[in-house]
Amino acid sequence: MTTPAPLLLTSIHDVSPRFEGEIDALLDRLVPVTSIQNLAMLVVPNFWDAAPLHKSPAFCRKLRDWSARGAEIFLHGWHHRAEHLPQSRFDRFRAKHLTAGEGEFLAIGQESAVRKMRDGRKLIEDIIGNPVSGFIAPAWLYGTGAQEALAEAGFTLAEDHMHVWNPVSGATLATGPVVTWASRSTLRTASSLAFARVAPAILSRYPVARIAVHPGDVSKPSILSSIDHCMSRLLRQGRVPGRYSELVADSQGLAA
Numbered sequence: 001m002t003t004p005a006p007l008l009l010t011s012i013h014d015v016s017p018r019f020e021g022e023i024d025a026l027l028d029r030l031v032p033v034t035s036i037q038n039l040a041m042l043v044v045p046n047f048w049d050a051a052p053l054h055k056s057p058a059f060c061r062k063l064r065d066w067s068a069r070g071a072e073i074f075l076h077g078w079h080h081r082a083e084h085l086p087q088s089r090f091d092r093f094r095a096k097h098l099t100a101g102e103g104e105f106l107a108i109g110q111e112s113a114v115r116k117m118r119d120g121r122k123l124i125e126d127i128i129g130n131p132v133s134g135f136i137a138p139a140w141l142y143g144t145g146a147q148e149a150l151a152e153a154g155f156t157l158a159e160d161h162m163h164v165w166n167p168v169s170g171a172t173l174a175t176g177p178v179v180t181w182a183s184r185s186t187l188r189t190a191s192s193l194a195f196a197r198v199a200p201a202i203l204s205r206y207p208v209a210r211i212a213v214h215p216g217d218v219s220k221p222s223i224l225s226s227i228d229h230c231m232s233r234l235l236r237q238g239r240v241p242g243r244y245s246e247l248v249a250d251s252q253g254l255a256a
Contacts, residue, residue: 004207004250005238005239005240006206006207006208006209006237006238006239006240007207007208007209007239007240007241007242007246008034008209008210008211008231008234008235008239008240008241008242009038009040009164009174009208009209009210009211009241009242009243009244010030010034010038010039010040010210010211010212010213010231010241011039011040011041011042011074011136011210011211011212011213012026012027012030012039012040012041012042012212012213012214013042013076013136013212013213013214013215014042014044014047014076014080014214014215015041015042015043015044015063015076016043016044016047016051016053016059017047017051017053017055017056017059018047018048018050018051019047019215020059020062022215022216022217022218023215025218026213026215026217026218027039029224029227029228030213033231033235033241034241035070035241036066036069036070036071037069037070037071037243038241038242038243039071039072040071040072040073040074040133040243040244041063041066041071041072041073041074042074042075042076042136043063043073043074043075043076043124044076044077044078044079044080044138045075045077045078045079045119045120045123045124046078046079047079047080048079048080048081049079049081053123053124053127054123060127063124063127063128064127064128064129067128067129067130068128068129068130072133072243072244072245073124073128073130073132073133074132074133074134074135074136074157074244075117075120075121075124075132075134075135075136076135076136076137076138077104077105077116077120077137077138078104078116078119078120079104080104080138081104081138104137104138105137105138105141105142105143105145105146106137106139106141106142106143106146107143108143108145108146109145110144110145110146110148110149110152111145112145113145113146113148113149113153114149114152114153117135117149117150117153117155118153121135121153133157133244133245134155134156134157134158134159134244135150135153135155135157135158136158136159137158137160140159140160140161140178141160142158142160147167150167151167151168154168155167155168156168156169156248157173157244157245157247157248159174159178159210159244161177161178162175162176162177162178163175164208164210164244164247166248173247173248173250174206174207174208174210174247175206175208176202176203176206176208176209176210177199177202177203178210178211178212179195179196179199179203179209179210179211179212179230180192180211180212180213180214181193181196181213181214181217181223181226181227183214183216183217183219183220183223184216189220189222189223192223192226193222193223193226196226196227196229196230197226197230199230200230200233200234200237203234204237208242208247209234209239211227211230211231211234213227
């Protein structure tokens, strides 16, 4: 049996009318390397309650076009903003240090999470005319309620910082740290650049590597250069650009 080539999965987060210019710039940079078919686009229905999709018909047409051309469209929260403070010390630590008030699904209850997931999926699917590929929480942060809601809502793909999994079957589909960058502060940028330099060596033993970019990345040339360099090094490992859906198909093939 031939061993499949290791994969490189690439995603654009915070896809929203609020960041239309930044999203276009990221697409211009990534599509020549991966193709649109091998890009995941994480869509926020109403970013910070200031950019509702249903009031941006031109952007909705872009979404529909990206989906028609093969991009994987994920639901990425509802408004990408936390409404409640976490109860546990661990979750409060994560909320403080891993995001700037954007852990929307960290302290949410199951009922509210299911409602947002179902409403968000319907909204996006009505726009693109295709099923969404899965759900990824803002800042990759899930509380117990969100974890339970994923399976109830029927999503077969989700991911956090260290895993990709199928919430319906419970199967782990990939492991390993996602490579991402931070533009909010000089210190965070320096830290993310340092990790990106060593990430290809760390990920060399993993069959799946993940890169995630954000609209804010286009504001710093150092980050854009690091993205290019990291992707180039990962591809030189013999990786091929791939799709998240391949992970589900592979797991179903193994189970058959």
